[in-house]
Amino acid sequence: MAHTATAPNPEHTAARRGAASGPGVNFLRVLKSEWIKVTTIPSTVIMLTSTVVIMVGLAALFAWQTTVLLDLQSNPEMAAQVQGAPDATSLVATIPGSGLVFGQLLIGSLAVVLIASEWGTGMIRSTMVAVPKRIPALLAKQLVFALIAFVLGAGSAFAGYFVAQPILAPSELAFGLDTDGVLLHIINTGSVLALVAVLAMSIGTLLRNTAGGVVTTIGLLFVVPILVATLLAGIADWIPDAARFLPSSAGEQMVAITIADGALTQGQGALVLTGWALALLVVSLIVTRKRDV
Amino acid sequence: MIEAVDLSKRYGAKTAVDGISFTVKPGRVTGFLGPNGAGKSTTMRMIVGLDNPSGGDVRVNGKHYAQHSAPLREVGALLDAKAVHTKRSAYNHLRAMAATHGIPNSRVREVIEMTGLGPVAKKRVGGFSLGMGQRLGIACALLGDPHTVILDEPVNGLDPEGVQWVRHLAKGLAAEGRTVFLSSHLMSEMALTADHLIVIGRGRIIADAPISEILDGHGQSRTRVRTDNPAELVRALAADGVTSQQLEPELLEITGADSRRIAEAALAGRILVYELTPLQASLEDAYMQLTTDEVEYHSHTLPQSPAGTGAEEGR
Structure with missing residues (x-):
């Protein structure tokens, strides 16, 4: 405490000239700043690590469950009881990304927390004073986290694939990466998480409140589909049809291996979810640019 | 800038x-x-x-x-x-x-x-x-x-x-x-x-x-004076723009006359003065004077309310 400089000494002035010669804010620098921000909050790093562990774990669990199901089905006595259970063989190919729903929950919440906590703690004022044009700061944060979400999702699915094979092998259910749609499934597990991250962070940016943002995100991703499927479906014929365009349904289609009749294809699903994410992103950018911080 | x-x-x-x-x-x-x-x-x-x-x-x-x-x-x-x-x-x-x-x-x-x-x-x-x-x-x-x-x-x-x-x-x-x-x-x-x-x-x-x-x-200069005869000194100083305030039996605060003038008056009137301190107008005074009407949140002394009295009695 006692050791405090009062006036800049010549050394500082020299450093000043060196520093002042560099140009100012550019997008790469803002990206680097946002990368530092994401990686220097211990709880964020812990959350991300747990997400990977849980997603890979769920893939293993699901692989094991599938083998058990198959054993039951091959036993004539038990087969009657598991009637209506999905055909095990058609499920194995989606095992790598079976942690996707859980991943969406964690990544969506974390995306909200990352931006809303800036408002909560006052950090946003430092951010916006350093990058007063505002939009680059938000875009950089979105991009950094979307990339993290993609790598995390695709990586977990990839790891999930390899973890699942030895579990499936005894039941002769092991499958190759070249099986139809498997690679796309793995990659899109990452894409869905990246798009959900953008969607959730945009909601967090609009609401500027962690609790409100998390509730809204979970509501949109997990509650609205249930409401639509149960309560609202009876009201009008077009409602179940429109439900295909909800972000959650679009995400499901992106990682699907077989496409049911009338359902969106992987590509259409990607378009719909991207539409949701981009629309919310654009609104959040416009609002943030206009509103006081 | x-x-x-x-x-x-x-x-x-x-x-x-x-x-x-x-x-x-x-x-x-x-x-x-x-x-x-x-x-x-x-x-x-x-x-x-x-x-x-x-x-x-x-x-x-x-x-x-x-x-x-x-x-x-x-x-x-x-x-x-x-x-x-x-x-x-x-x-x-x-x-x-x-x-x-x-x-x-x-x-x-x-x-x-x-x-x-x-x-x-x-x-x-x-x-x-x-x-x-x-x-x-x-x-x-x-x-x-x-x-x-x-x-x-x-x-x-x-x-x-x-x-x-x-x-x-x-x-x-x-x-x-x-x-x-x-x-x-x-x-x-x-x-x-x-x-x-x-x-x-x-x-x-x-x-x-x-x-x-x-x-x-905005601040007027004041002088703190200790004397054994404040009444006499105030009388001797009585002039336009000189105001005084008696803070203690032998302590005065005089506004409108500098310390030299006070000393001269005291000498002429043969009044004992044992402190003569020029007080610099504080920025605080100037500020208070400037902002009295502009303060958003005034502090008020709370009136003695019946409820308050009740609480006192309850103790």
């Missing part, structure tokens, strides 16, 4: 800043003084583009803040303590801020040294005291070695050593030719630090003048 022209900010029906114009010039410390809620912080937030003005315009070094390509190198601002994520360490916070402008880590370590944050730099900001938070805010403001420094209530929560440090820092920066704009509601602090004062009350500028002028114009 900060130039505000007809700057105003309304929040719904409430006007926080009401068409103020002022210029903050380089090379001196300009104090921004006003009671709580007078519009100081709102004005500073508009300067750095956090709030959009409802009307008028404010420029820093000739441009709107957001138009600068390297804003942190133009303006360093401490807006409120702890505009920092509580779970991040001070060092990482500064590193993230510096990264936006390509400011090297060596400069980060330098400002940590300058502000005395060294021992706590790797600790979570959430655990910082108010004073440490202020030091971090100041470190952040100095990061880009800016030409203009804006500090909102910088001495808030600082220990006496820290207060003195901020005072020297502000004066040092001004002496290097930088623009230093410092807000406070503490008049005494301003009197010691600022060269020029902008006084604001209820969103309007009340005074914009060198500090000496404000002192001369």
Whole structure:
């Protein structure tokens, strides 16, 4: 405490000239700043690590469950009881990304927390004073986290694939990466998480409140589909049809291996979810640019 | 250089800043003084583009803040303590801020040294005291070695050593030719630090003048006199503009006559005087005089309410 400089000494002035010669804010620098921000909050790093562990774990669990199901089905006595259970063989190919729903929950919440906590703690004022044009700061944060979400999702699915094979092998259910749609499934597990991250962070940016943002995100991703499927479906014929365009349904289609009749294809699903994410992103950018911080 | 022209900010029906114009010039410390809620912080937030003005315009070094390509190198601002994520360490916070402008880590370590944050730099900001938070805010403001420094209530929560440090820092920066704009509601602090004062009350500028002028114009010089015969001395001094106030049986405070005139009067009247102290008009007096009508939140003595009496009795 006692050791405090009062006036800049010549050394500082020299450093000043060196520093002042560099140009100012550019997008790469803002990206680097946002990368530092994401990686220097211990709880964020812990959350991300747990997400990977849980997603890979769920893939293993699901692989094991599938083998058990198959054993039951091959036993004539038990087969009657598991009637209506999905055909095990058609499920194995989606095992790598079976942690996707859980991943969406964690990544969506974390995306909200990352931006809303800036408002909560006052950090946003430092951010916006350093990058007063505002939009680059938000875009950089979105991009950094979307990339993290993609790598995390695709990586977990990839790891999930390899973890699942030895579990499936005894039941002769092991499958190759070249099986139809498997690679796309793995990659899109990452894409869905990246798009959900953008969607959730945009909601967090609009609401500027962690609790409100998390509730809204979970509501949109997990509650609205249930409401639509149960309560609202009876009201009008077009409602179940429109439900295909909800972000959650679009995400499901992106990682699907077989496409049911009338359902969106992987590509259409990607378009719909991207539409949701981009629309919310654009609104959040416009609002943030206009509103006081 | 900060130039505000007809700057105003309304929040719904409430006007926080009401068409103020002022210029903050380089090379001196300009104090921004006003009671709580007078519009100081709102004005500073508009300067750095956090709030959009409802009307008028404010420029820093000739441009709107957001138009600068390297804003942190133009303006360093401490807006409120702890505009920092509580779970991040001070060092990482500064590193993230510096990264936006390509400011090297060596400069980060330098400002940590300058502000005395060294021992706590790797600790979570959430655990910082108010004073440490202020030091971090100041470190952040100095990061880009800016030409203009804006500090909102910088001495808030600082220990006496820290207060003195901020005072020297502000004066040092001004002496290097930088623009230093410092807000406070503490008049005494301003009197010691600022060269020029902008006084604001209820969103309007009340005074914009060198500090000496404000002192001369609004505070009258008083003299404290101890004498064994106050009544006689007051009679001897009786003249236009001389007023006196008897504080204690032998203690007077005389306004309107300087100490020499009082001494002469005492000598002529053969009155014993054993203290004669000129009291400098305090900025506080001048300030109170300036802002009495402009204070947003007056403190009132609570009337003795029946409920209060009841509570007394209940004890």
